[in-house]
Amino acid sequence: MTESLLQRQLESPESAVQRFREYLASRPKPLRFTEAQRQMIHFIFSRHNHFDAEQLCAELDRANLNISRATVYRTLNKLVNAGLLRRVQLGNRVAYEHDYGYPQHEHLVCDQCGRVIEFEAPQLEAVYEGVCRQYGFQPSRHNLVVRGTCGDCLRAHSAKCRLDLILAVPTPAG
Amino acid sequence: MTESLLQRQLESPESAVQRFREYLASRPKPLRFTEAQRQMIHFIFSRHNHFDAEQLCAELDRANLNISRATVYRTLNKLVNAGLLRRVQLGNRVAYEHDYGYPQHEHLVCDQCGRVIEFEAPQLEAVYEGVCRQYGFQPSRHNLVVRGTCGDCLRAHSAKCRLDLILAVPTPAG
DNA sequence: ATTCTTGCAAAGCCTTTGCAACTGC
DNA sequence: GCAGTTGCAAAGGCTTTGCAAGAAT
Numbered sequence: 001m002t003e004s005l006l007q008r009q010l011e012s013p014e015s016a017v018q019r020f021r022e023y024l025a026s027r028p029k030p031l032r033f034t035e036a037q038r039q040m041i042h043f044i045f046s047r048h049n050h051f052d053a054e055q056l057c058a059e060l061d062r063a064n065l066n067i068s069r070a071t072v073y074r075t076l077n078k079l080v081n082a083g084l085l086r087r088v089q090l091g092n093r094v095a096y097e098h099d100y101g102y103p104q105h106e107h108l109v110c111d112q113c114g115r116v117i118e119f120e121a122p123q124l125e126a127v128y129e130g131v132c133r134q135y136g137f138q139p140s141r142h143n144l145v146v147r148g149t150c151g152d153c154l155r156a157h158s159a160k161c162r163l164d165l166i167l168a169v170p171t172p173a174g
Numbered sequence: 175m176t177e178s179l180l181q182r183q184l185e186s187p188e189s190a191v192q193r194f195r196e197y198l199a200s201r202p203k204p205l206r207f208t209e210a211q212r213q214m215i216h217f218i219f220s221r222h223n224h225f226d227a228e229q230l231c232a233e234l235d236r237a238n239l240n241i242s243r244a245t246v247y248r249t250l251n252k253l254v255n256a257g258l259l260r261r262v263q264l265g266n267r268v269a270y271e272h273d274y275g276y277p278q279h280e281h282l283v284c285d286q287c288g289r290v291i292e293f294e295a296p297q298l299e300a301v302y303e304g305v306c307r308q309y310g311f312q313p314s315r316h317n318l319v320v321r322g323t324c325g326d327c328l329r330a331h332s333a334k335c336r337l338d339l340i341l342a343v344p345t346p347a348g
Numbered sequence: 349a350t351t352c353t354t355g356c357a358a359a360g361c362c363t364t365t366g367c368a369a370c371t372g373c
Numbered sequence: 374g375c376a377g378t379t380g381c382a383a384a385g386g387c388t389t390t391g392c393a394a395g396a397a398t
Contacts, residue, residue: 068380121301132282132320248354248389349398358392
């Protein structure tokens with residue numbers, strides 16, 4: 001479902017755990033590290049790239065990790081605050097993706113099949129830098145989503161069109 | 175709440191109504207044009223720029239236009255399908271904005287006060303054109319949202335910081 | 349007359365929250 | 374043992390939907 005042009009710095013589940021514990025400890029009121037959190041981080045950082053809360057719950061269930069929906073949501077929020085996950089809006093759906101050790105990137109989203117393609121666009125900041133200066137606006141992050149139809153779906157569609165033509169306009173011999 | 179750099183082609187409520195009727199009539203099963211729809215279009219195209227469904231309901235109420243929430247949602251969907259409104263994701267909130275007769279544009283969104291600044295970025299397509307070609311992806315539309323802090327909030331914040339300093343470190347004379 | 353639209357209330361979906369029991373530190 | 378975490382179930386937003394009554398063509 002997800003493809004990437006990016007040179008991925010592989011993030012081990014253990015280093016993600018490590019970083020999460022540092023985040024928890026660094027809070028004004030230190031937070032606690034629990035078994036449920038450890039399991040979620042291991043699961044997320046050894047498998048997924050893009051996923052939503054619903055998917056994650058289902059897959060955790062399938063893996064026989066009994067973590068309640070509430071805890072999944074609470075932990076996802078903490079992981080976002082810790083900078084381990086990034087919350088992105090892909091079309092209508094909210095997805096989470098690895099953030100820690102992963103470069104800023106943008107998304108192509110196929111409206112037909114939901115496929116997500118990531119790409120880097122270093123020139124993008126230049127596109128909005130001018131307006132920001134003009135308005136004294138201090139940008140903190142951006143999100144570019146390009147929607148459309150992926151190559152596979154285009155091919156499938158044109159194949160279907162050819163077929164429709166054949167069925168609709170039988171040859172004189174037919 | 176909304177500012178714009180754009181040269182707005184003023185769209186009269188009447189021409190929006192006109193175009194909506196054409197859309198309704200052009201459907202395989204023609205749809206009907208109603209008083210509630212006319213009132214909503216007049217309201218939207220004589221006032222708002224960005225708004226969400228909730229705001230619109232409240233303002234319609236205030237204007238003594240008694241249109242139910244369900245009808246507001248149903249009509250908004252039709253207006254989007256008709257190409258009169260565009261649905262945009264601004265941060266966490268879904269907003270609607272005029273589409274018909276309004277150029278493609280991007281958004282700066284202030285995380286503090288919600289202010290929205292629109293700008294045009296003709297160079298933006300070039301940013302993703304290459305990846306699309308590479309993947310055989312056919313782009314249909316894009317959405318760039320830059321979040322951060324607007325000039326006013328920056329000033330308010332630095333003023334507050336100065337104040338905090340004064341309060342926290344009283345002068346020897348204080 | 350037919351069929352779409354409306355309003356209402358109910359349900360859906362996703363996410364958060366109150367509370368009592370539990371557990372990390 | 375204190376304070377944060379969990380699970381549950383309930384409640385919260387926001388949006389859609391089933392249905393009977395009303396309106397547009």
